[in-house]
Amino acid sequence: MSDPLRVLVVDDDPDMCRLLEVNLQLEGFDAISALDGRGALERIEEDRPDVVLLDVMMPVLDGYGVLAAMADGGHRPRVILVTAKASSESQLRGWQLGCDDYVVKPFDLDDLFGRLRAIAARSDEETAAVRVERIAALQAAARA
């Protein structure tokens, strides 16, 4: 059996971090956490997670900032934005900055873990194709 997936939880609310960490561990993942964007970038470089569950509204450096910084190189885990920002502009911005999925709070834990596993199983080509498709769909919706 392969090593468990390592998941980094990033949220400025310590309760959200604890909640996700505990549940991820119960599901058999290896979970770590960070309370702001800068901490997230440090954990990504040092602990090299496979997937990041990334909040958007955070002090110091927000989720978009983390995505933008990740584009500059270094370790590149898959990223699921987990945020209360539900507008299609926010979603489009997230996809354009390179997220691999977008989950709006409040979310269902089982649904979130299902998405997490699906994304971890995809190839780079598949995630890129999904991203292109989502951006096109959101842009089409914005024009309509």
Add this chain to the structure above:
Amino acid sequence: MAAVTLILVLLWLAGDLLPEPLNLGELPRSSVVVLIAGLGCAFILYVVEKESSLRRLTNALIEERVHSDALTARLAETASIAEVAKALNDTLETKDVFGMILSSVLELSGGREASIMLVDEDRTTLEVVSYQGPREADVLRRKVAMGEGVAGRVAQERRPMLLQADDPLVQRASSAPAGVIRSSMCVPLTRRGEVIGVLSVNETGDERTFTEHDLSILEVFAEHAAIAIGNASQFEQEREHVQRLEELDRLKSDFIATVSHELKTPLTAIIGAAKTVTRSGEMDPDQRAMFLEMIQRQGTGLLRLVEDILTTARIESGARGRREPVDLRDVAELVLADMRHTRHGRDRTITFETLPERPEAWGDLTAIQQILSNLLENACKYSPPDTPVSLRIIESSAGTTIEVADRGRGIAAEEVDSIFDRFRQVDSSATRNVGGFGLGLYIVKSLVEQHQGTIEVESEAGRGSLFRVRLPARAGDADDRLSAPVSVEEGTGA
């Protein structure tokens, strides 16, 4: 006509004198002389008559010509007034309307400078809102009281005035750098029976002086001008109204977006924690306790958000609190205990001192509790978790002072004025993300003002902030309700 009759009479007379058959050769000499003399007289009379009627005709023609010149001039005036009136009706920008009125007035009257003054809302003063002429800068915004000076009198007495250089009113106004006013006209601008302002024209050159005729033209013109100004200002009001509504709509949308975000986050934690506890049968007791505390903490946070919204709604509906002695030590201890359960307040050192031991305030218990709670929560939210926050309460004969200090990021000088605005958070990307509705300080300020108190903030960016609330001591009157915050001070200022 008279000449012809005379000739016929003469011929008849001559005919009577002549024997039949007519024979000139046989006529007596005297008769011929009479006949010739008669014919001569008739001719002279005819010429005289003709000449006088010619003169009458010439006079009539000259008169006609003068009349027609005046008519042409009138027509030209009417046409230009009509033209301007049409152009004015097509213009809705107040500034354009003013400009068009003034340049038309100067063209019509041949004056050197012209101005529009409008009556202010409480109808006590007139203010120059537009001016064309050689002294732009010092005329605009100049004010005059109703009833004073030429403009003030025209507006109050609702009658036009035509003044020449020797009038004392004109001499007083002539100190202006534009030169000595030689002639001046001022007419009221009337809309729906009410004077909205005055229109003035001055002639400063030597070329001419204004006449009653010029004044009557200006009056006609002023009627059109007043309508145009009225339409434009009505349009402007409508536009401002629409802008206010749009701003409100935007605030409302922002508010709904913020509310849904702020409510969703704790709800996500509550639902997730409850679900985790429910389905994990084998969870260890410590972890279970941790999740139950999480539910309590997030639920309390939610409640505070809802309370903020309700308090704001109450403040805005004008509801007033009770007035009673409030034990500040009791209130503060209650608030401090609650702070331990909040996200930013737990694990935080909050120092607390009072002078005397149990200071009192005069006011509404719930309101004072909320003032303390919001100030402390704010201090914790905007300062690093490892820095202390302090609360000091001092009661003196003048009243009670509450000070909340933190060692956080502070507030930049240019932001200090706006932090008490509704829905406002210090608007940098770093703090826009701390969460909350931006209602906390707005609520504090409103509640403090309901107590006739004051709030001030001392802050330096990067060094922390100190919020100081002063609540006045119990007032002498027997009224047991708090009065409205604004009216008292405004009333004494007048």
